[in-house]
Amino acid sequence: MPAIDCCSQPGLMPIESARETLLQALKPVSGTEVISLAQATGRVLAENVVSTVNLPPCDNSAMDGYALRFEDLASGLPLELIGKSFAGAPFDGVVNPGTCVRIMTGAALPAGADTVVMQENVDAQGESIRITCDVRPGDHIRRCGEDVAEGSSLLQAGERISVPHIALIAAVGVGNVTVVRKPVVALFSTGDELRQPGDALSKGDIYDSNRIALLAALAQMDLDVLDLGILPDNKQTISDALERAAKEADAIITSGGVSVGEADYTREVLEELGEIGFWKVAMKPGKPFAFGFLQGTPFFGLPGNPVSALVTFYQLTVPALGVMKGIKWSGPQTLQAKLLKPLKKKPGRTDFQRGVYRSDENGELVVEPVGAQGSHILTGLAAANCFIVLARESGSVEAGDRVAIEPLGVPLG
Numbered sequence: 274m275p276a277i278d279c280c281s282q283p284g285l286m287p288i289e290s291a292r293e294t295l296l297q298a299l300k301p302v303s304g305t306e307v308i309s310l311a312q313a314t315g316r317v318l319a320e321n322v323v324s325t326v327n328l329p330p331c332d333n334s335a336m337d338g339y340a341l342r343f344e345d346l347a348s349g350l351p352l353e354l355i356g357k358s359f360a361g362a363p364f365d366g367v368v369n370p371g372t373c374v375r376i377m378t379g380a381a382l383p384a385g386a387d388t389v390v391m392q393e394n395v396d397a398q399g400e401s402i403r404i405t406c407d408v409r410p411g412d413h414i415r416r417c418g419e420d421v422a423e424g425s426s427l428l429q430a431g432e433r434i435s436v437p438h439i440a441l442i443a444a445v446g447v448g449n450v451t452v453v454r455k456p457v458v459a460l461f462s463t464g465d466e467l468r469q470p471g472d473a474l475s476k477g478d479i480y481d482s483n484r485i486a487l488l489a490a491l492a493q494m495d496l497d498v499l500d501l502g503i504l505p506d507n508k509q510t511i512s513d514a515l516e517r518a519a520k521e522a523d524a525i526i527t528s529g530g531v532s533v534g535e536a537d538y539t540r541e542v543l544e545e546l547g548e549i550g551f552w553k554v555a556m557k558p559g560k561p562f563a564f565g566f567l568q569g570t571p572f573f574g575l576p577g578n579p580v581s582a583l584v585t586f587y588q589l590t591v592p593a594l595g596v597m598k599g600i601k602w603s604g605p606q607t608l609q610a611k612l613l614k615p616l617k618k619k620p621g622r623t624d625f626q627r628g629v630y631r632s633d634e635n636g637e638l639v640v641e642p643v644g645a646q647g648s649h650i651l652t653g654l655a656a657a658n659c660f661i662v663l664a665r666e667s668g669s670v671e672a673g674d675r676v677a678i679e680p681l682g683v684p685l686g
């Protein structure tokens with residue numbers, strides 16, 4: 274029987290409910306824009322893409338060789354070469370009985386021909402050819418519309434555009450796409466102790482790593498950012514910044530000031546100016562995460578501890594921002610792995626411990642926790658390639674136990 278966590282607080286919201294609340298409360302931003310296809314990776318389609326052409330646009334050759342009539346091969350007689358068909362320069366005539374046309378990969382199949390023979394299987398002598406192997410009717414022909422039929426719907430509104438999607442859309446001749454507008458995210462850090470990396474530190478100061486990491490993550494998510502910088506622990510300053518953020522941005526992310534210390538103002542100000550959706554989640558790290566709305570603008574209050582800030586960003590904020598971008602969240606991407614070292618845990622909060630997973634010599638997925646797991650230990654997070662997710666009511670786990678892992682470094686929502 275696992276020990277009860279005497280220090281856990283009642284009333285923490287399970288992470289599943291927290292996520293559900295966020296996903297229910299948010300909707301895609303309104304507004305669309307037309308952008309060029311090459312700029313569209315990761316963007317969300319606002320309209321279906323329908324093809325107005327066939328792909329391939331006509332029957333064409335899959336090989337460099339000779340286009341001929343299959344029925345001519347029965348006689349075994351040589352075929353007369355009457356022309357050439359290149360991709361971009363088709364043969365205009367007709368392949369009549371007893372004739373053939375030299376054809377290149379991608380070139381239109383000439384009228385009359387129904388089969389292509391690879392040049393490696395042909396004995397060409399001047400202006401006539403003989404076939405040196407078995408041939409089946411219709412060999413090496415790529416049929417008109419076999420990839421995409423004219424009028425068919427290729428992609429639906431709401432789909433996130435990938436590079437292969439772009440290849441497909443370009444192949445049917447569409448150069449621009451209509452996508453959901455990028456949400457603008459306002460971001461600031463709070464803390465009198467925080468300094469910009471590169472600046473000098475006085476006693477008690479630390480560098481603001483959270484905002485820099487979040488700027489990077491938001492850029493990776495292809496979101497526009499209103500960077501409001503580092504704010505001191507001052508209620509009025511925080512209040513002014515939140516008011517501006519609510520007016521100018523679609524979402525607000527802050528780091529720090531959501532716990533119960535005497536200088537923790539962020540959540541307090543949110544409570545005064547807006548409404549708190551929930552505060553405190555049964556997760557470790559990241560317990561003091563706060564979510565709410567400020568004049569209709571969603572607010573994500575990340576805890577200041579650096580690992581807590583990123584864990585709550587990945588676990589709660591990314592799915593929420595995904596919804597705002599127009600993407601349906603498909604649930605956590607988990608794998609099962611064999612734990613190589615024991616991990617201590619008390620029931621009460623879902624744990625996101627940091628680990629390194631790999632395949633062992635037998636091809637089995639194994640995971641080793643990184644050393645220290647404190648919510649201020651950034652080296653562990655930087656060394657990790659996954660979260661080891663231990664369920665809320667689970668106690669400690671032993672080496673050899675199978676655990677859920679969530680790989681890090683997968684594309685963000």
Ligand SMILES: Nc1nc2c(c(=O)[nH]1)N[C@H]1C(S)=C(S)[C@@H](COP(=O)(O)OP(=O)(O)OC[C@H]3O[C@@H](n4cnc5c(N)ncnc54)[C@H](O)[C@@H]3O)O[C@H]1N2
Nearest residue numbers: 462464481482483484529530531532537560576577578581
């Ligand atoms: N009595 C209690 N104290 C604390 C509790 C609690 O439940 N009762 N919760 C702890 C937990 S869990 C966390 S997480 C932190 C969160 O606190 P805040 O969100 O209010 O954050 P701060 O107090 O501002 O900072 C905490 C910690 O993180 C450092 N920090 C802050 N911002 C940054 C930044 N941008 N870059 C790097 N490091 C940052 C800050 O210097 C502090 O060391 O509260 C616990 N306390």
Ligand code: MOO
Nearest residue numbers: 558559560581648
């Ligand atoms: O929940 Mo806190 O985020 O452990 O440090």
